[in-house]
Amino acid sequence: MRPLYPRARGDDESLLAMNALAHITTQQLGQQLLIGLINGAFYALLSLGLAVIFGMLSIVNFAHGAFFMVGAFCAVFMLKVLGLGYWWALVFAPLAVGLLGAVTERLFIRHIAGLDVLYGLLLTFGLALVMQGVFQSQFGSSAMSYPVPPALQGPLNLGFMILPIYRVWVVVFSAVVCLLVWLAIERTKIGALLRAATENPSLVRAFGVDVPSMITLTYAFGVALAALAGVLAAPILGVQPQMGANIIAVVFAVVVVGGMGSILGSVITGFTLGLLEGLTKVFYPEASNIVVFVIMAVVLLVRPAGLFGRAA
Amino acid sequence: MSEEAPAGKAILVASAILVAALIVAPFFAYPPFVMQALCFALFACAFNLLIGYVGLLSLGHAMFFGMGAYVCAHIAKAWGLPAEVALLGGAGVAATLGLLSGALAIRSVGIYFAMITVALSQLVYFFCVQAPFTHGEDGIQSVPTVSLIPGLDLTRPMVLYAYVCAIFLAAFFLVHRTVNSPFGELMKAIRDNEMRAVSLGYRAHQYKLAAFTLSAALAGLAGALKVLVEQNASLSDVDFSTSGGVVLMTLVGGMGTLFGPIVGALVVMGMQTYLAEYGQWVTVIQGIVFVAVVLLFRRGIVGELAHWGGWSL
Numbered sequence: 048m049r050p051l052y053p054r055a056r057g058d059d060e061s062l063l064a065m066n067a068l069a070h071i072t073t074q075q076l077g078q079q080l081l082i083g084l085i086n087g088a089f090y091a092l093l094s095l096g097l098a099v100i101f102g103m104l105s106i107v108n109f110a111h112g113a114f115f116m117v118g119a120f121c122a123v124f125m126l127k128v129l130g131l132g133y134w135w136a137l138v139f140a141p142l143a144v145g146l147l148g149a150v151t152e153r154l155f156i157r158h159i160a161g162l163d164v165l166y167g168l169l170l171t172f173g174l175a176l177v178m179q180g181v182f183q184s185q186f187g188s189s190a191m192s193y194p195v196p197p198a199l200q201g202p203l204n205l206g207f208m209i210l211p212i213y214r215v216w217v218v219v220f221s222a223v224v225c226l227l228v229w230l231a232i233e234r235t236k237i238g239a240l241l242r243a244a245t246e247n248p249s250l251v252r253a254f255g256v257d258v259p260s261m262i263t264l265t266y267a268f269g270v271a272l273a274a275l276a277g278v279l280a281a282p283i284l285g286v287q288p289q290m291g292a293n294i295i296a297v298v299f300a301v302v303v304v305g306g307m308g309s310i311l312g313s314v315i316t317g318f319t320l321g322l323l324e325g326l327t328k329v330f331y332p333e334a335s336n337i338v339v340f341v342i343m344a345v346v347l348l349v350r351p352a353g354l355f356g357r358a359a
Numbered sequence: 360m361s362e363e364a365p366a367g368k369a370i371l372v373a374s375a376i377l378v379a380a381l382i383v384a385p386f387f388a389y390p391p392f393v394m395q396a397l398c399f400a401l402f403a404c405a406f407n408l409l410i411g412y413v414g415l416l417s418l419g420h421a422m423f424f425g426m427g428a429y430v431c432a433h434i435a436k437a438w439g440l441p442a443e444v445a446l447l448g449g450a451g452v453a454a455t456l457g458l459l460s461g462a463l464a465i466r467s468v469g470i471y472f473a474m475i476t477v478a479l480s481q482l483v484y485f486f487c488v489q490a491p492f493t494h495g496e497d498g499i500q501s502v503p504t505v506s507l508i509p510g511l512d513l514t515r516p517m518v519l520y521a522y523v524c525a526i527f528l529a530a531f532f533l534v535h536r537t538v539n540s541p542f543g544e545l546m547k548a549i550r551d552n553e554m555r556a557v558s559l560g561y562r563a564h565q566y567k568l569a570a571f572t573l574s575a576a577l578a579g580l581a582g583a584l585k586v587l588v589e590q591n592a593s594l595s596d597v598d599f600s601t602s603g604g605v606v607l608m609t610l611v612g613g614m615g616t617l618f619g620p621i622v623g624a625l626v627v628m629g630m631q632t633y634l635a636e637y638g639q640w641v642t643v644i645q646g647i648v649f650v651a652v653v654l655l656f657r658r659g660i661v662g663e664l665a666h667w668g669g670w671s672l
Contacts, residue, residue: 107470158654164470165416166653169610170416171605173649180642292599300478305472333489340482344463347475351466 076329077208083325084215084318085283088221089115089276091317093298094305095225096272098313099232103265104247106156106167111298112291113178118144118274119281119290120182123191134197136278144274149267156266157259175291182288190285217279224275225314232310238321241265302341306356316354367671370535370544373619377531381524391588396628397527398585403608403620404534405577410606411615412538412571415465416549417471419480422460423453425487425597427579432499432592433492441507446526446583453579454572456483457584461571465564468553480602487597498593502586518588528585530577535636537573546570607645610652613659618672622660624664 093111100108121140125131131139159166199213232238244251244258252258277291284290297320305316313356320339327338334341346354360536384393402424409415431449434440440448464475487493504513506522537543548556549563557563586592595601602628613622627645634641656663665672 107474155650155654162657165410166657167471168416168418168470168473169606170650170653172606173646173653176603176646176649177643178646180639180644180646183642184639296477296481296599299474300481303467303474303478307471336485336488337482340478340485342473343478344482347463347466 050068066123074208077210078079079325079329080322081210081214081218081325083328084218087318087321088218089265089280089294089317090301090321091225091314092221092272092276092279093294094301094313094317095228095310096269096276097298097302098305098310099228099272100208100266100269101307102263102310103241104152104156104160104167105164106159106171107164107299108266108269109168109171109295110151110175111171111270112293112295113175114144114148114270114291115277115280115294116182116286116288116291117147117178118277119193119284119286120186120277121274122278122281123193123286126193133194133199133278133282136281137275140278140289141271145271147265148270149263151270152263152266157262175295179288179292186288188287188289190290193280193281193286205358217283221276221279223319224272228272229311229314233321234245246270265278298338300339302345302353304339304343304353306353309355310354312353362606369665369668369672370617372633373435373672377618377621378528381528385517385520390516392628392632394520394523394588395585396625397523398581398588399605399628400621400624401527401530401584401606402578402581403612403624404531405574405581406536406547406605407609407616407620408534408570408574408577410609411619412543412546413567415468415567415571416606417482417574418473419460419476419478419570419572419599419601419602421597421599421601422480422483423457423578424582424601425573425592425594426456426483427453427581427582428586428592428596428614429487429493429499430579431583431586432502435586436499436502436580441505442513442587443507445586446580449583449586450576450580454576456579457572457575458568461568461575462646465567465571471575477599477602480597483490484594484597484599487594493592498512498591500591502590502592504587504590507667511588518626523528523584523588525618526580530580531621534577538617542566542569545597549646593630604645607649608661610649611659613665613672616656616661616665616672619659619661626660 081225093115097108097111100106100111118140121143122133122136125136125139127135155170155174156167159170195213197214201212201213202209203212232241240256241261244256244261248258280290298317301317301320302313304320305312307313320342323342324335324338328335350356381393381397384390404418405423406417406420409417427449429449430452431445434448435442435445455514460476460479464472464479467475488495493499504519506513511518511522513522538546545556545561545566548561549566554568582592582596585596587642608623608627609620610623610628612621613619630644630648634644637644652659658666661672664670
């Protein structure tokens, strides 16, 4: 007699295999989504800084990627030269880069205020070349590794998947920083002054507020955020002079998608696009490098001013 | 008309100097270097058509240059077609790409436009990294150069030199004619006051798109011409440093001047070639030049010269 289900045993095996596959896929999916979120965290921190700077200075800071890179190198120097670890770097690298940013603003950017905005882009592009070139001639193009701090090493078991603690930390910490920055700008007195000075600098100046210093501090703060992202990225991406140049084009696309006008918009867009990039890596890896740009093109067709932006 | 005369005269004199320089150049400089500089000069002229005359800063022009190069190399090598077909093919594909990307980018102005071009060129870069016909990191090497014209042996250096010069001069003349045509006047009108041009009944978007497409086509031609000179197309033709390089050339030479991009290309290419031994410091020097030009002499070399002499160059 022919068995009713001749391949029952085989089915069982394939079911097992499928189960295993499903398990791996959940794990992989989780991993890739987390990597996507991490990239999203960097995009969010960087585009947040760009948005803050653009709001106050009306320039697109092309050197943003370079400051990101310098932040990561600061972490390496602090460890190798001063023996100061990750937690120190998390505080002092942004401070050092912020100081560098303040000097940059005073020395260079200040002098092109009032000119066509394109000159700001060109000037900061030149500054980015200088910074990148200096680091490249000193340290070559190969990536230096930076250790994950001991407190954040090891896996985190969520029950359904296992994730590296450090990566979870990056996502959570970046989200908190972005939220705090947004709150500071929208809900505090300094933030109110900043928004007022963005809107009408001469009037705010008439109230006795030192607007030029505010501009310097804003630029310093924006690039400090980039440096913070650089320190966070150092254990994951490795530290090399090109790291900023590689990420800046994506960040520009994020900014275009989100629209320059909105602080919160740039943060949300950053995380979302990172996530979508991670998803693409799972389902269609060939397109993972370009998905952000494709999304940008589609958004431009539908909403030329960006998702959260006001029409120019 | 009487005001036009001296302007035309200055351009005539400068053109004569240019042609004379091209004739004597191979006796003083290494011809491949001159030809390379000419390719980038054409590229810069194409770029200048946008920034100088329409006021649009494209930071992704390498996508047209690189695409032109790849398509030209592919046509000449994989399909074995003559150089003329390859050149036109490169320019044609670049023009199509320009039309498509322009349709997206032209809807925005200023920094948005610039950022969109950065992102789009990155898209094209990754396409070129992965597309099979570009051969990824290897690029397309040892591209044959065979002309349609019988008896024209492009493998002989001086013949190739004359050929490249002829194409360059023809393209340069096209740029000159475009800038000084009614269409060119409209481009400048849109640059100076787009709202006004629109209120006068001109469809500014269409003119901008036409200028963008023409600029892309010429940039593609420049890239294709580079393939004839170097016999290869590679990822560096399409990457961001090439986009940045053409901005620097135009800025140094003088935006919105006819001859500025040529002078700028010569200066920047000279820097890259003669400072090559300093490795990455060339990037630093380029950055410093960038900063210096933006802060100190925004008119560029030719722009300052024209301003000083009261000429139109």
